[in-house]
Amino acid sequence: MGRQPCCDKVGLKKGPWTTEEDKKLINFILNNDQCCWRAVPKLAGLLRCGKSCRLRWTNYLRPDLKRGLLSESEEKLVIDLHSQLGNRWSKIAASLPGRTDNEIKNHWNTHIKKKLRKMGIDPLTHKPLLPEDPQPPQSPLLCRFPEFAEADPAFYSNSPGFCTDEVPLVEPHEILVPCAAAAAAAPCSSSSSSTSSVSSSNSLVKAEEIQLPSMEFPDSLYFWGADDFIGWDPISQQGEGKIDPFNQRSGASAVFDQEPWKFELF
Protein backbone atom coordinates (compact mmCIF):
# COMPACT_ATOMS: atom_id res chain seq x y z
CA MET A 1 0.00 0.00 0.00
CA GLY A 2 1.90 3.05 -1.17
CA ARG A 3 1.53 6.44 0.25
CA GLN A 4 -0.36 9.03 -1.66
CA PRO A 5 1.69 11.98 -2.78
CA CYS A 6 1.38 15.00 -0.56
CA CYS A 7 -0.32 16.78 -3.40
CA ASP A 8 -1.25 16.09 -6.99
CA LYS A 9 1.62 18.07 -8.43
CA VAL A 10 -0.49 18.92 -11.48
CA GLY A 11 -0.28 22.59 -12.28
CA LEU A 12 1.82 23.28 -9.25
CA LYS A 13 4.79 25.55 -9.42
CA LYS A 14 8.22 24.31 -8.46
CA GLY A 15 11.60 25.91 -8.06
CA PRO A 16 12.64 29.13 -6.42
CA TRP A 17 10.02 31.19 -4.68
CA THR A 18 9.24 34.63 -5.98
CA THR A 19 8.84 37.72 -3.86
CA GLU A 20 5.17 37.71 -4.66
CA GLU A 21 4.75 34.17 -3.42
CA ASP A 22 6.68 34.90 -0.26
CA LYS A 23 4.48 37.89 0.36
CA LYS A 24 1.34 35.83 -0.07
CA LEU A 25 2.55 33.12 2.23
CA ILE A 26 3.68 35.48 4.95
CA ASN A 27 0.51 37.50 4.77
CA PHE A 28 -1.58 34.39 4.99
CA ILE A 29 0.25 32.84 7.86
CA LEU A 30 0.41 36.01 9.87
CA ASN A 31 -3.22 36.77 9.35
CA ASN A 32 -4.64 33.31 9.78
CA ASP A 33 -4.29 30.50 12.13
CA GLN A 34 -2.60 28.04 9.88
CA CYS A 35 -4.79 24.97 10.07
CA CYS A 36 -2.90 22.45 8.01
CA TRP A 37 -0.19 22.94 5.48
CA ARG A 38 -2.06 21.15 2.78
CA ALA A 39 -4.72 23.80 2.88
CA VAL A 40 -2.35 26.73 3.03
CA PRO A 41 -1.49 27.10 -0.64
CA LYS A 42 -5.11 26.98 -1.67
CA LEU A 43 -6.19 29.49 0.93
CA ALA A 44 -3.21 31.72 0.33
CA GLY A 45 -3.66 31.64 -3.40
CA LEU A 46 -0.43 29.88 -4.11
CA LEU A 47 0.26 27.34 -6.80
CA ARG A 48 2.53 25.37 -4.51
CA CYS A 49 2.16 22.18 -2.60
CA GLY A 50 1.66 22.46 1.12
CA LYS A 51 4.90 20.80 1.81
CA SER A 52 6.74 23.38 -0.20
CA CYS A 53 4.97 26.14 1.72
CA ARG A 54 5.92 24.60 5.03
CA LEU A 55 9.53 24.29 3.97
CA ARG A 56 9.67 27.82 2.69
CA TRP A 57 8.22 29.13 5.90
CA THR A 58 10.26 27.10 8.34
CA ASN A 59 13.54 27.41 6.50
CA TYR A 60 13.36 30.89 5.15
CA LEU A 61 10.46 33.12 6.05
CA ARG A 62 10.01 32.53 9.75
CA PRO A 63 10.70 35.81 11.47
CA ASP A 64 12.71 34.27 14.27
CA LEU A 65 15.31 32.93 11.92
CA LYS A 66 18.85 34.04 12.29
CA ARG A 67 20.65 34.35 9.00
CA GLY A 68 24.27 34.16 8.04
CA LEU A 69 27.00 31.70 8.72
CA LEU A 70 27.12 29.95 12.03
CA SER A 71 29.33 31.59 14.58
CA GLU A 72 32.25 29.72 16.05
CA SER A 73 30.36 28.90 19.20
CA GLU A 74 27.41 27.66 17.19
CA GLU A 75 29.72 25.56 15.06
CA LYS A 76 31.26 24.14 18.16
CA LEU A 77 27.89 23.26 19.51
CA VAL A 78 26.90 21.65 16.23
CA ILE A 79 30.01 19.49 16.22
CA ASP A 80 29.44 18.50 19.79
CA LEU A 81 25.82 17.63 19.21
CA HIS A 82 26.62 15.83 16.00
CA SER A 83 29.08 13.65 17.84
CA GLN A 84 26.27 12.64 20.14
CA LEU A 85 23.26 12.67 17.87
CA GLY A 86 24.65 11.92 14.45
CA ASN A 87 22.76 13.33 11.47
CA ARG A 88 19.71 14.23 13.49
CA TRP A 89 19.69 17.73 12.12
CA SER A 90 16.38 18.73 13.55
CA LYS A 91 17.49 17.76 17.03
CA ILE A 92 20.71 19.66 16.57
CA ALA A 93 18.80 22.63 15.23
CA ALA A 94 16.59 22.55 18.30
CA SER A 95 19.58 23.56 20.35
CA LEU A 96 20.40 26.49 18.14
CA PRO A 97 17.59 28.99 18.29
CA GLY A 98 17.03 30.74 15.03
CA ARG A 99 18.73 28.05 13.00
CA THR A 100 17.03 25.49 10.83
CA ASP A 101 17.92 21.88 10.33
CA ASN A 102 18.44 22.58 6.66
CA GLU A 103 20.80 25.41 7.38
CA ILE A 104 22.82 23.35 9.82
CA LYS A 105 22.89 20.40 7.48
CA ASN A 106 24.15 22.59 4.66
CA HIS A 107 26.72 24.21 6.89
CA TRP A 108 27.88 20.83 8.07
CA ASN A 109 28.29 19.51 4.56
CA THR A 110 29.98 22.57 3.14
CA HIS A 111 32.08 23.87 5.99
CA ILE A 112 32.40 21.76 9.08
CA LYS A 113 32.96 18.47 7.30
CA LYS A 114 35.82 19.99 5.38
CA LYS A 115 37.24 21.60 8.47
CA LEU A 116 37.20 18.35 10.39
CA ARG A 117 38.78 16.38 7.56
CA LYS A 118 41.50 18.98 7.31
CA MET A 119 42.16 18.40 10.96
CA GLY A 120 42.33 14.68 10.42
CA ILE A 121 39.00 13.93 11.98
CA ASP A 122 36.41 11.73 10.43
CA PRO A 123 33.28 13.85 10.37
CA LEU A 124 31.19 10.72 10.51
CA THR A 125 32.65 9.13 13.61
CA HIS A 126 34.44 12.12 15.07
CA LYS A 127 37.46 9.88 15.38
CA PRO A 128 40.86 10.35 13.80
CA LEU A 129 40.91 9.58 10.10
CA LEU A 130 44.05 7.47 10.34
CA PRO A 131 43.20 4.15 11.91
CA GLU A 132 46.84 3.32 12.53
CA ASP A 133 46.91 6.12 15.05
CA PRO A 134 47.15 4.64 18.51
CA GLN A 135 44.03 5.37 20.45
CA PRO A 136 44.18 8.88 21.74
CA PRO A 137 44.32 9.26 25.48
CA GLN A 138 41.43 11.64 25.34
CA SER A 139 38.95 12.94 22.90
CA PRO A 140 40.52 13.04 19.46
CA LEU A 141 38.76 16.27 18.85
CA LEU A 142 40.28 17.71 21.93
CA CYS A 143 43.69 16.89 20.55
CA ARG A 144 43.03 18.27 17.13
CA PHE A 145 40.70 21.03 18.08
CA PRO A 146 42.66 22.66 20.85
CA GLU A 147 41.15 26.04 20.22
CA PHE A 148 37.73 24.64 20.98
CA ALA A 149 38.92 23.11 24.17
CA GLU A 150 40.56 26.33 25.11
CA ALA A 151 37.43 28.26 24.48
CA ASP A 152 35.39 25.80 26.45
CA PRO A 153 37.35 23.30 28.49
CA ALA A 154 34.24 21.37 29.31
CA PHE A 155 33.71 20.86 25.63
CA TYR A 156 34.65 17.38 24.44
CA SER A 157 36.03 16.40 27.77
CA ASN A 158 32.68 14.85 28.38
CA SER A 159 32.53 13.14 25.04
CA PRO A 160 35.32 10.63 25.09
CA GLY A 161 34.76 8.49 22.07
CA PHE A 162 32.64 10.52 19.75
CA CYS A 163 31.28 7.45 18.14
CA THR A 164 27.65 8.10 17.58
CA ASP A 165 26.88 4.50 18.28
CA GLU A 166 28.57 4.55 21.60
CA VAL A 167 26.99 7.64 22.96
CA PRO A 168 23.51 7.49 24.34
CA LEU A 169 21.06 9.81 22.76
CA VAL A 170 20.59 13.08 24.49
CA GLU A 171 17.08 13.99 25.31
CA PRO A 172 16.12 17.51 24.32
CA HIS A 173 15.78 18.58 27.90
CA GLU A 174 19.28 17.40 28.57
CA ILE A 175 20.83 19.61 26.02
CA LEU A 176 22.27 22.72 27.54
CA VAL A 177 21.79 25.78 25.47
CA PRO A 178 24.68 28.13 25.86
CA CYS A 179 23.86 31.48 27.30
CA ALA A 180 24.87 33.16 24.08
CA ALA A 181 22.50 31.04 22.11
CA ALA A 182 19.72 31.65 24.53
CA ALA A 183 20.45 35.31 24.50
CA ALA A 184 20.23 35.27 20.77
CA ALA A 185 16.57 34.62 21.06
CA ALA A 186 15.87 37.26 23.60
CA PRO A 187 16.12 40.44 21.60
CA CYS A 188 13.45 39.38 19.24
CA SER A 189 10.32 41.23 19.95
CA SER A 190 7.60 38.92 20.59
CA SER A 191 4.79 36.98 21.79
CA SER A 192 2.08 35.63 19.80
CA SER A 193 0.43 32.38 19.71
CA SER A 194 0.21 32.90 16.03
CA THR A 195 3.74 32.00 15.18
CA SER A 196 4.19 29.27 17.65
CA SER A 197 1.07 27.71 16.37
CA VAL A 198 2.19 28.31 12.89
CA SER A 199 5.19 26.15 13.10
CA SER A 200 5.64 23.14 15.19
CA SER A 201 9.30 23.04 14.38
CA ASN A 202 11.59 21.89 17.08
CA SER A 203 13.50 25.09 17.16
CA LEU A 204 10.43 26.97 18.21
CA VAL A 205 9.60 24.48 20.84
CA LYS A 206 13.12 24.70 22.08
CA ALA A 207 13.00 28.45 21.99
CA GLU A 208 10.01 28.41 24.24
CA GLU A 209 11.74 26.05 26.58
CA ILE A 210 14.56 28.46 26.97
CA GLN A 211 12.17 31.25 27.70
CA LEU A 212 12.07 32.63 24.24
CA PRO A 213 9.09 34.89 24.24
CA SER A 214 6.76 33.80 21.55
CA MET A 215 6.83 35.87 18.46
CA GLU A 216 4.71 38.82 17.67
CA PHE A 217 4.90 40.89 14.60
CA PRO A 218 5.02 44.59 15.01
CA ASP A 219 2.65 46.45 12.77
CA SER A 220 5.44 48.15 10.95
CA LEU A 221 7.15 44.83 10.59
CA TYR A 222 10.45 46.52 11.13
CA PHE A 223 11.87 43.27 12.30
CA TRP A 224 12.34 42.42 8.69
CA GLY A 225 14.78 45.24 8.35
CA ALA A 226 18.23 44.07 7.44
CA ASP A 227 19.76 46.25 10.11
CA ASP A 228 17.59 44.82 12.79
CA PHE A 229 18.14 41.35 11.61
CA ILE A 230 21.86 41.50 11.23
CA GLY A 231 22.31 43.34 14.45
CA TRP A 232 20.10 40.74 15.97
CA ASP A 233 22.76 38.13 16.12
CA PRO A 234 24.62 38.43 19.35
CA ILE A 235 26.41 35.18 18.75
CA SER A 236 28.26 36.13 15.63
CA GLN A 237 28.97 39.46 17.18
CA GLN A 238 29.80 38.29 20.60
CA GLY A 239 33.04 39.28 22.13
CA GLU A 240 34.64 41.62 19.74
CA GLY A 241 31.29 42.82 18.58
CA LYS A 242 32.14 42.09 15.02
CA ILE A 243 30.22 40.39 12.33
CA ASP A 244 31.56 37.28 10.77
CA PRO A 245 33.33 38.46 7.65
CA PHE A 246 32.27 35.32 5.86
CA ASN A 247 28.67 36.29 6.21
CA GLN A 248 28.74 38.29 3.07
CA ARG A 249 27.30 35.53 0.97
CA SER A 250 24.70 34.76 3.47
CA GLY A 251 21.09 34.38 2.65
CA ALA A 252 20.37 37.27 4.94
CA SER A 253 21.81 39.81 2.63
CA ALA A 254 20.46 37.92 -0.30
CA VAL A 255 16.89 38.02 0.78
CA PHE A 256 16.73 41.16 2.80
CA ASP A 257 18.76 43.32 0.53
CA GLN A 258 16.75 42.47 -2.46
CA GLU A 259 13.30 42.47 -1.04
CA PRO A 260 12.25 45.92 0.01
CA TRP A 261 8.63 44.81 0.02
CA LYS A 262 9.11 43.23 3.36
CA PHE A 263 9.54 46.60 4.94
CA GLU A 264 6.26 47.88 3.73
CA LEU A 265 4.11 44.87 4.29
CA PHE A 266 0.89 45.40 6.11
Add this chain to the structure above:
DNA sequence: AAGCCATCCAACCGCACTTTG
Protein backbone atom coordinates in the same frame (compact mmCIF):
# COMPACT_ATOMS: atom_id res chain seq x y z
C1' DA B 1 35.98 38.53 -22.35
C1' DA B 2 34.77 33.90 -22.28
C1' DG B 3 34.70 29.36 -20.70
C1' DC B 4 35.32 26.12 -17.15
C1' DC B 5 35.15 24.52 -12.56
C1' DA B 6 34.15 24.51 -7.63
C1' DT B 7 31.26 25.94 -4.07
C1' DC B 8 27.11 27.14 -1.80
C1' DC B 9 22.46 26.76 -0.50
C1' DA B 10 17.38 26.77 -1.47
C1' DA B 11 14.32 23.51 -2.66
C1' DC B 12 12.78 18.93 -3.85
C1' DC B 13 12.00 13.98 -2.97
C1' DG B 14 10.67 10.10 -0.63
C1' DC B 15 10.49 7.64 3.55
C1' DA B 16 9.33 7.60 8.56
C1' DC B 17 6.66 8.92 12.15
C1' DT B 18 2.48 10.81 14.28
C1' DT B 19 -2.24 11.87 14.43
C1' DT B 20 -6.97 11.14 13.41
C1' DG B 21 -11.29 8.92 12.45
Add this chain to the structure above:
DNA sequence: CCAAAGTGCGGTTGGATGGCT
Protein backbone atom coordinates in the same frame (compact mmCIF):
# COMPACT_ATOMS: atom_id res chain seq x y z
C1' DC C 1 -6.59 -1.87 16.02
C1' DC C 2 -6.17 -0.28 11.47
C1' DA C 3 -5.84 2.61 7.52
C1' DA C 4 -5.41 7.08 5.75
C1' DA C 5 -4.00 11.71 6.20
C1' DG C 6 -0.81 15.00 7.83
C1' DT C 7 3.69 16.35 9.10
C1' DG C 8 8.67 15.89 10.00
C1' DC C 9 13.09 14.59 8.67
C1' DG C 10 17.34 13.58 6.20
C1' DG C 11 19.45 12.90 1.75
C1' DT C 12 20.06 14.78 -2.65
C1' DT C 13 19.84 17.88 -6.55
C1' DG C 14 20.34 21.75 -9.49
C1' DG C 15 20.72 26.66 -10.27
C1' DA C 16 23.31 30.73 -9.00
C1' DT C 17 27.54 32.66 -8.01
C1' DG C 18 32.38 33.52 -7.84
C1' DG C 19 37.14 32.39 -8.80
C1' DC C 20 40.51 30.88 -11.91
C1' DT C 21 42.67 30.17 -16.37
